[in-house]
Amino acid sequence: xxxxxxxxxxxxxxxxxxxxxxxxxxxxxxxxxxxxxxxxxxxxxxxxxxxxxxxxxxxxxxxxxxxxxxxxxxxxxxxxxxxxxxxxxxxxxxxxx
Numbered sequence: 001x002x003x004x005x006x007x008x009x010x011x012x013x014x015x016x017x018x019x020x021x022x023x024x025x026x027x028x029x030x031x032x033x034x035x036x037x038x039x040x041x042x043x044x045x046x047x048x049x050x051x052x053x054x055x056x057x058x059x060x061x062x063x064x065x066x067x068x069x070x071x072x073x074x075x076x077x078x079x080x081x082x083x084x085x086x087x088x089x090x091x092x093x094x095x096x097x
Contacts, residue, residue, distance in 0.1 A: 018043050020089040045090070047071075070094070 001021040008015035009029055017025075022033065035041065047070050049063035069075045076092040083089065 016041075020084075023084050023087050023089055 050058040071094045079092040
């Protein structure tokens with residue numbers, strides 16, 4: 001994505017990117033965000049452990065432990081606390097379970 005942003009800046013073009021990449025990107029020059037917060041541009045992340053029937057070498061226990069942690073209150077808090085330049089990169093929204 002960084003290469004795409006560099007190309008867009010080099011061409012004076014608009015580029016669609018995710019918030020985390022933009023915040024982390026170092027070559028912003030005088031570019032700014034043109035559109036932000038539009039629900040049509042919602043970029044959902046998810047976690048799905050690999051199916052051990054399809055990939056027998058997968059460590060399904062570790063994968064499930066990681067997925068469970070991501071969805072836990074502790075994992076959601078860690079996601080929310082992750083910042084670059086004091087800006088939050090991700091906004092957790094797993095349902096409370």
